[in-house]
Amino acid sequence: MATAEPASAHPRPQPRSVIVIGAGLVGLGCAWRLGLRGHQVQLIDAGTSPGQLNGSQAALGVLMARVFHRNSGRGWRLRQQSLDLWGRWRQELAAHGLPIAWRQGLLLIAATGADQERQRLLSSDPRRQSLGLELWDPARLESLSPELPRGALSGLYSRDDGQIDPGQALEAIGQDMARLGISTLHGSAAALKPSGAGWRVLLQGGGHAEADWVVLAAGLGQAELLASLGQQLAMEPVLGQALELERHEAEPAPASASGWNWPGVIHWQGTNLIPRPDLPGGARFWLGATLEPGQRADESSLETMRNLNGTAPAWLQQARERRRWQGLRPRPIARPAPVLEEIASGVLLASGHYRNGVLLTPATATWVVERIEAGKTDS
Ligand SMILES: Cc1cc2nc3c(=O)[nH]c(=O)nc-3n(C[C@H](O)[C@H](O)[C@H](O)COP(=O)(O)OP(=O)(O)OC[C@H]3O[C@@H](n4cnc5c(N)ncnc54)[C@H](O)[C@@H]3O)c2cc1C
Secondary structure (H helix, E strand, C coil), rough: CCCHHHHCCCCCCCCCCEEEEEECCHHHHHHHHHHHHHEEEEECCCCCCCCCCCHHHHHCCCCCCCCCCCCCCCHHHHHHHHHHHHHHHHHHHHHCCCCCEEEEEEEEEECCHHHHHHHHHHCCCCCCCCCCCCEEHHHHHCCCEEEEEEEECEEEEEEEEEEEHHHHHHHHHHHHHHHHHCCEEEEEEEEEEECEEEEEEEEECCCCCCCEEEEEEHHHHHHHHHHCCCCCCEEHHHHEEEEEEECCCCCCCCCCCCCCCCEEEEEEECCEECCHHHHCCCCEEEECCCCCCEEEEEEEEEHHHHHHHHHHHEEEEEEEEEEEEEEEEECCCCCCCCCCEEEEECCCEECCCCCHHHHHHHHHHHHHHHHHHCCCCCC
């Protein structure tokens, strides 16, 4: 399914000045694509306290588009567009010597009869016929090494979904932005005020920046900015914990050179297991992430995930913990994620991506570029 990136098909636009607030993947993606289109971009980010990660730095980078439960509507469209654009973005960045690791393939495991039925419907969906989905039976699942969690009834394999390395994506886009002359101003944006035909962004502790347009991509950090415009957006944090684990040395000899013959990411009852053959040690993988409403990490949620709710095979139980981390996801309350809206003439809100901000960054950036190039709506 090829999706055109509509803005790039248009002739060079009249350059605009744009302030992007927030340098997570969403803000970086918007700033980068605007810069490539010749707009004058200033990126502002408040930074995180030592030991803390923003949502994008904490993310696992799983891209799930083809197996989305709906097959039409905005959510479906944004996901398909984003997955296709990630392929193009990776190629463009690689051409500048900035490759991003991509682990192709995703296998959803059914652990209940209801999961199985859902998989059957998805695999026989006429709209997905050309999208590389296959239903795998238990015999095929049993041939996988290392063995899957106990109780796998069937699998839905998706050829095109997979995992991108979020750290490398942040790094690669940041470096290409530097090539375009876009740097990040470190500061916390506190308020927006109209200024002439554009906007003034006031920074905490003094100082300001001005531009024709402002893009709010500050994740959970924009309540104050919205309040300065007399607006609010109900959003709650949902904490996620993740682990990097390593298979124990006493395990049997690996079935393949890397020790894994999995067809990509394994998605088991909401948890992702992601082989990382590129990490030193060879047998490392990521496991995550928990869903914990609020901001406080809970040890028992991590433990439940660690043993896959009692279904973890021995090799997983014995795996050694190398690293653990956590981050917050912005979840819009009573409205679908993400929130893409022109909230005042010349102010775009690109936020509330909840569990799919990495996946949805390219479609978000495309929307931002198109909105700016289409001109302001009067308000
Ligand atoms: C553990 C975990 C696993 C995840 N796994 C996946 C996954 O597999 N696939 C996927 O697609 N998504 C995943 N996500 C979700 C994804 O990480 C988020 O949806 C995405 O990172 C949101 O990006 P963002 O740029 O909007 O926000 P963030 O990355 O949080 O960036 C917001 C930035 O705004 C800055 N900021 C905030 N307030 C201000 C201010 N007032 N002034 C200036 N700067 C400000 C912050 O410093 C921060 O850098 C995961 C999230 C977590 C926590």
